[in-house]
């Protein structure tokens with residue numbers, strides 16, 4: 001990573017109230033791995049160092065706003081992790097938290113697995129699969145303290161995919177762009193349907209760039225009815241209480 005890239009990482013993290021000094025070598029190594037892998041396989045549209053630092057690394061770290069991922073020994077599932085975001089930056093920052101990055105695309109998880117091994121992140125257990133399938137698997141249903149997701153789907157879809165996988169009292173932390181009132185209304189209704197409640201809607205701007213972001217937290221207040229999640233693809237095709245696509 002160039003000195004300019006390091007400075008952006010430190011500045012972006014500092015604006016989030018985080019000190020990344022001890023983690024800079026790990027982020028530099030992740031940058032190299034991502035750029036090298038992306039030259040062979042299409043993993044991410046972001047190619048430049050500053051874009052990767054700000055729009056992947058710092059953007060992922062914004063999931064730490066509000067302290068929703070604080071705590072010893074938490075199990076965190078990252079639905080639709082892609083090339084490992086937000087879980088790889090979060091795992092670098094929080095060695096005491098166990099992350100399961102999940103994606104349905106094998107080549108992406110192959111990269112996440114190789115990157116985690118190369119960075120010696122023993123708190124990362126990547127998994128290929130769909131959230132709908134994991135949500136019906138007894139080994140995973142109600143198995144997580146937190147679900148995180150970034151840039152994956154509309155809020156009602158995330159509620160249906162994420163809540164079945166949470167323990168009661170657990171939280172889904174969805175990092176999104178700006179969210180419309182309609183999406184939020186549908187998300188609140190969907191959360192109620194699957195055993196949860198929207199507790200936080202935190203609108204903020206991304207450090208350095210100023211892009212609009214929203215962190216939405218859904219707390220799981222009771223068991224999810226057995227009919228959820230519906231079968232693969234249905235939550236996306238027929239989102240609960242949500243018609244605007």
Ligand SMILES: C[S@@+](CC[C@H](N)C(=O)[O-])C[C@H]1O[C@@H](n2cnc3c(N)ncnc32)[C@H](O)[C@@H]1O
Nearest residue numbers: 080081082085103104105129130131150151152
């Ligand atoms: C737009 S990408 C975002 C990737 C990453 N979270 C990021 O912020 O860079 C969405 C990813 O979610 C995955 N995905 C979408 N629906 C999924 C599901 N139901 N189960 C597992 N993965 C899913 C896709 O394969 C894709 O890699």
